[in-house]
Amino acid sequence: MFAWLDALNIRRFLPYHMASQLMFLVGVSVAAASLIAGGVFTYASIKSSRQVADDQVLYLGKSIASMSSGLIISRDVASLEDLLRVNAKLPYISSILIVDENNRPITSVIKRNGTLMASYDMSLVKASSSTARTSYDDGANNQRQFLFGLIEIQEHFEIWLPIEAGTRIGSLRLRYSLEEVNDAMLGRLGYALLFTCILTAAVLILLAILLRAPMQALANITAFASLSAVKASRQIPVYSGTKEIYELATALNRLSITIRSHEQNLSDRMAQNQTILDNLADGILVIDVDGSIRSCNVAAGRIFACEQRSLLGTSIDRIIPASGDTNKSMFLHDFVERSHSKVNAVGAEIEARRLSGELFPADLALSKTSDHGEAIFIGIIRDISERRRLDRLKSEFVATVSHELRTPLTSIHGSLKLVENGVMGEIPSEAKKLVGLAQKNSSRLILLINDLLDMEKLVAGKMPINMVELELVSAVRQSLADNAGYANNYHVKYVLNASLESLRVQADAVRLAQVLANILSNAAKFSNGAEKVDVRVSQVDGHALVEIEDYGQGIPADFQGEIFSAFAQANNGNTRQQGGTGLGLKISKALVEAMGGQIGFTTQEGMGTVFWFTLPLTFDDAASGI
Template structure:
């Protein structure tokens, strides 16, 4: 079929092309997917070079638009494009005569073209087995001709193509081939020349998008050198205003001497300095922050980078927690203690003889007030540890005596559920710990073991040298074991496993979390091994030399 003539008329700044129309052979219905291009052996290096140019997903630029238009004019084609081949896509930096932003890499001719070292030309896509079944080339606009020159990085990796396209079969002249190669070289020269500024612009964009306030400060004058957009928005100042300011201008509770002291700590070798303070906005509003300072060397000029996080929500949570602890301590613990004392007196007969039904109710009340008291104590202990108010007085302790006292204290409770307690500990084995806190830790482990040990079984309390100057205390039971799904959170607050048992387990789910924190505050460690029929919790502490 004879092609219709093209008017090629230009309108305004762009060009309107009346594409050649040729009858395209039908695509076979059983084979409609184009052959995907292979990935080159240098794919990792190729992508690294591409990303180094910082060109992907950037706005249109006139220089590249003009090069694409010039390529089309020189080669006499209605379409041209400057494409970059990313991992899974073909992205268009510039185009002429067509409007595309990106397509899949596997459907692109350019994906094949970057595999070659010389100009890549397809005179008729309908007669090329690689492309004759590509629906994308069927249009609109229909693509029958492709010619492209590789965009090659300084390391020799092809990152994309400068290509020209036509709706009719054709070939480039030798002069057009040379011109297309030269224009591709111009593209790479522009990319190389702007590489540093593009990278700087990209890093600046990332810097501004960081959620925390970030400041770059001169350690000598304390003036801000640069501030990200988050900080500008939070404080209500422009970058130009902040560059004339110092941390003292935006901090309500710190003096210059404080900040100079932080700089001295950093110069003395501190990895970072962390402190809390109160930020002051331009409108006078104050808000609490956590500030982290770090000294960085930048080409011989040290700077302080400070990352500032708004902790208003954290402070609100802390206030709510303090109010809750106050309620627990004064509004719940005090009356609960009175109720518990009254119930115990009734159990001891202070109110006179009671019918059997009443006695059972009083016993039930006593058991539940005991449980509530333990939960309240756990909550208060957890708060004391977190706030640093709990004291730890370390002293030498005899391991055997510690375990004997525990066994004696839990003997009645264990016997009530058909469990025997046994102690295995050598003489003269001593460790360092706080006697009261160690008793709390071990009592929790023994109590848990009794809860889960089957009737007519034994719970073993054992002490032994652990090597490396450590003593190991362990509590072993023959219970069902710890479920796999629960093991990762066993030491978390309020963690409780769902395990079937003949007895109600109760508890707050705080015991093991408290035990772990107390153990670590005493210089110890806690762990466990568990399988069905065998669970062993153990703690280790520094050994006292004989």
Template sequence: MVSADPSDFDTVRFQALLLDSVGQAVIATDVGGLVIYWNSAAERLYGWPAQEAIGRSIVELTPAPQSLEEATLIFAELAAGRTWEGEFVVRHRDGRAFPVHVTDTPVLGDDGTLRAIIGISSDITERKRAEQAARHLSAIVESSSDAIIGAALDGAIVSWNGGAERLFGYAASEVIGQHVRILAPSEAIAEEIAANVRRVALGQRIESLETVRRHKDGSPLDVALTLSPVYRPDGSMGGFSAIMRDDSVRQRGERALKQRADLLVSRLAKEAKASERLRELDRIKDDLVATVSHELRTPLTSIMGFVELLKEEQAGPLTAQQRTWADTIGRNGDRLLTLVDNLLAASTLDAGKMQAGSSRVDLRDVITAARRTLQPSIDQRHLTTRFHLPPTSILVQGDASQLEQVVCNLVSNALKFTEDGGTVECALAVEGSQARLTVSDDGIGIPDDEQAELFTRFFRSTTATDRAIQGTGLGLSIASSIVRSHGGAISVVSAPGRGTKVMVDLPMAGPRALRRQRRRTPAHGPAGSSEADRHVRLTAAAPDRPVA
């Protein structure tokens, strides 16, 4: 501890202790550049002990790539009695280069001549990294084709990228400081903007809102809008960001497509005088779904690929907020891909074009593969999920990928319609000459009067729609078609509030396989009854965290 009273110490010793207590490197040199003082912070920063540094040239101890001209200018400033400060890259004793901020102060004699130089330096590596990351992020924002707007909590615009200039026609200088209401084409939209600002101020995020904004020339623009709170380093909210994409082409296309589809349906309905006409209408609809699904899948796959590149930080390090955004894009992209795949599968099945492979398939492998696919969904839920598999093979003749889709659809439904704290089970067993797959849950169940419609395409039970549970109504329809194409049968037993059990029966492959299955250990034996059983049983309970 350095005393605050210099009278307690020899003056020189006090000054040395005082300088050693400074957190920054303090180095003194004579006018020839030889070190005459080197404090402990300098030892830590440059790696040279004081006893080795004193008496040596500062250029040798902290080499920096300065030009002779620059060094001459610095010396001239100091000789004139003026302090100099700046930044340059130096080297540690171990050869490692790093940036420092240096303040050089001249020590003048009574005659005004330069007698010594005191330099104070600090490592600015972290600051430089932060500046580089900020410049990189700024370049990304500025080069984005989307309009990216920053605003304060009161709605005043504070940043306006090139995408915003191109989309709305305003230069940044025209809108900085203006309220975001400048983009409202009507009073109703102005009220919507004010309501959105209030929601974001409460920490809410608004995603993919289809709305209308105004161009500088007064024309309306259809946009897709995402609003997100922006937080300061101390965790307080500093404002919000708005990302807007010109959605005019897509929305016009959707309207045109809907108009054409409505016109087609109207004409066909008027002309339909027999069941053949109705089947033709259904075929046209399937073709439309398949075409649109194919067209959607290509850009979606590209989007998901670029999301993975972002998450792998191929474009540079991500902040926690940016990683959250990338994860959100990835999750919603996966949902869209699943929807497109289901639409394609339904269309292919209805057209009779799905080709099923014909090989011996071990249903244990099928369920294991499905479980791996579903594991991210399982981990997001607060459920107990169990998979019961027998220790020996259960062989059927069929297509492994299609059968895996059946398992995925059934277990995914069970996860979706079971509330947190519930249980979902998937079991495999032999019933006579049939392999039986059972997926059961203790979820919300299905009303009796709706169960006959469960395998109808796009059917959704009232328990799902009332609770706003997302889905397309295609999962069971696709599963049923695949099971039937394999010579099997599917059935459902359910009761509201008590859960649902779905059973799939498939013919086993050949008599020898059947005899082998009848000698197996029961699939529902107690946990730990055999080494194999311990390996195939899974209980997954998500940790106590909110579902993303």
């Protein structure tokens, strides 16, 4: 609606400061209002004064016409001239002329510069029959310009009045000037202009006095706001003389207190976060996209054997040699992409270098984020030299167990078996019990050693998995037959319930048998006097499903989350009697997942447990099951 005002850009003509703008606008408004009011008043006064003058001249003319009628009849020209002289002295009158019925001048009086003179110009004059006022030109300027030439006003006028005595015996011409009226009005206009100037100046002075305090308060508020941007918690004196400024100052004081409180909280949190970062064992690196280290914690300096500040601004190719083989930004992006492409990957092992030049193994986790629209990388680095040393010790221990312990233990176990079977002759019953106990414990030791070796291979990723196509139902039947003797020790019978006669899967036959043996043995051990363990084989959702259900006491609720952990055994009162290493289910889980399947369980205390695992079908069986 006011777009045209914006187009004019009137603001560029205004002063810059708000007080000056207010004074300018108020001054212009007061001056304009005064000028308009003065102009209207002057115009009305001029119009009224001119009307009064016109009425007076008309009345005078009628009086002269009335009195001159008898003098014209009597031809008393001298008295007639005296009559004209007397009336010509009145204001506004310029000249008076009397003509007879034939328009011949009888007598006239002219006022020149205030002096009355008789006129003896007896040339014929054409009298007007109208009594209306008309202007005339006496050779001088009959018009005056007002308001800088915008308005022109006529000043010289004449009227003709008939002189009658029953009939018209002559005419009276009365000429008059309104210069005095106009001069008086111009004087009034001058006074109006003077009044306008005085009023405007007074209003501006009063406005300046009134604005001084709020403008000073506003200046203080501005200075306070600028200072608060640097240092909060200061308070500004509140000026209550103006409601808006009072509310603004009060709001700023509240804002200052809030900002200070937030700054303190932020400072405390930053200090707390920095304390946490500085006490972490892992090094934290903030890396710019160009590969320079923006910030780090104390642990990072400790890992790289230098002061914390020495790392700031350092390029990562000094601490990560692999990053120097390519563009640093590309290296960072590729590292993040490779890390997050792995399932549950939080980092990768790299070779790092201390600032002294010493190389060491490290675990680096890298993530990408942004800071004010700029890409940055957050790195968490850990020195794994000690872990590598412990891994070597563990490997050496496993090798020792494998070569130095399992071989003689196997020999001991075999010898005890022979003695127990009477190969060396009949032995006393008491001795036979001791030999049986020793042979049983040696079997448990061998099982423990085998499980430990399997766990080591699984952790190291060296457990060979030979995936082949095999018939699952037949493999399960064979495993039940192989473990039937073990189940007989617990007076349990395995019962197979296969909904399919044949189901071909992709699996490692040896590892599948190992998984079945671990789960079946657990089911037999923890049947708690039940007569059977149900085994079911079916096809579900494009996978082969094997379920092994026992009817024992179930798995306690506080142990269910640890069932697949290493050396996990529930404290159910008969763990010692049942035996076991606590590694079977963890190994089974790793083997099933290595073969592309999943493993889990469902249980209810006092009702039993169902362990299940899935295996991928062969292409033909998977297609036929769709």
